Amino acid sequence: MTTVVLAAAELLFLAILAPAVVGYVRWLKARLQSRRGADLFQPYREFRKTFAKGMVIADTASWLFHLAPYVVVASTVAAAVLVPVFSASQAGDQFGDLFALMALLILGTMFLALGGLDPGTAFGGMGSSREMTVAALTEPTLAIAVLALALTAGSSSLGVITGTLLTTPANAIGPGHALAFAAFLIAMLAETGRLPVDNPATHLELTMIHEAMILEYSGPYLALLEWAAALKLTLLLTLAANLFVPWGMATSVGAAALAFGLVVVVAKIAVLATLLALLETRVAKLRLFRVPELLAVSFTLALLAATSSFFTR
């Protein structure tokens, strides 16, 4: 019972925090570019506004177009349940492991691409085709990077991976861990549509990927998709923080430990989001044809990490 309540609390926490993470990255980027920037709560206001609006739907859209936002949200929420957030005694473990997480993420990506293709517009189709190109390269990288940790821990369950790392911190030192972290971060940038792979700030660019797919959506559907994207970013940031640097997570179910875990996880997400904003300010978007090169780099890093974990087990 406690574990289910804990899982629900973690999910609720991620769901509520997600727009603030996006708002924080936007605000920091604005500050770095010498603009004043909207505050952290701007995404919440935008969601409220978009939810209240009516929808304009293309005549050519079929049922798939209506289904896609729900599947995207549902799969992202289900994936968020599996991620350990502030407690290492992971409640979501009974629902699925690393492979279930990857499958849920790719399910959401696939339906997003289908939703982009469905109305038959040129932009949507272009975005979907690019998204599938990128996703085909990033998903295996994410899975192999986490697999490198799973090999060391001896289990594919995310809770056990973080738990093992907490009890035997020596696992974290060594090339496998650092390489897997680097590979995971690069793949995460591509997966969540950030620079240098995709530009999250605009939908008026010819090389956009994520924004092109959701161009035909409006009103509540758009709000759902935007929120799912924010949740995906937050859950991947949390995953990166907790799988690779699990220290500070609650190992028991006490109020004090949980409160401490909560503060630590917010701090970790804030650090990663700050790094993300700094990176996005520093780098320019890659040419689309150089994106596979970057992803090949991250795949090779993940492969090396998994190889070294496998042979030095």
Place this chain on the structure above:
Amino acid sequence: MDATFSLLTMTGASAMLLLALAVLWRHHVPAYITAFRMQSVALAFVGAVVAWFGDVSELFLVAALILALKGWIVPRILARMEARRPGDRGLHPLVNTEMSLLLSGGLAVAAYEISRPVAEVISLPTRGGLPLALALILVSLFIVVSRRQVIAQIVGFLMLENGIALLALLGAYGVPLVVELGVFLDVLLGVLVMQALVPGMGEPSAG
């Protein structure tokens, strides 16, 4: 003690392999030279670590020489060669970047598999880095055969030399000082000869 030793050598060796991989992803010769310089610094670091923990004091001298020769003099000569190189700045490798990286990943896996029997019989604390040194040798060889520009091939060749030096450091705590000095002289002589010859060479792809 042994754990720290093993960890430091592993970190140095991984950094060296990563810098060899960085070459495959970069598109310009100055980046190649920087990667080689940093790789040599990492090699000097590994040398100093082996000298300290393995109690081989003459390796300190070797590490200092590596730092001076491969970390400073050779990169300078290379940079001067690059500055004088006329024409097209871009490198157009024979194998494209994605394929190069995937092949190198495969080579690294092969290196791990090949060196497994060796790593099982050796009981040195440095054995964890042996597969990385072998992978570095294989990847450098791949850089040599897959680049068109002479200067990029020289960098690949020097990285190959770094890989062999790393293997000697990790597997046998270095070779006798006389041999090491001879190798340094050979490297310097080789680079100087190449510096004299390269301006007269056309690009092999031009014909």
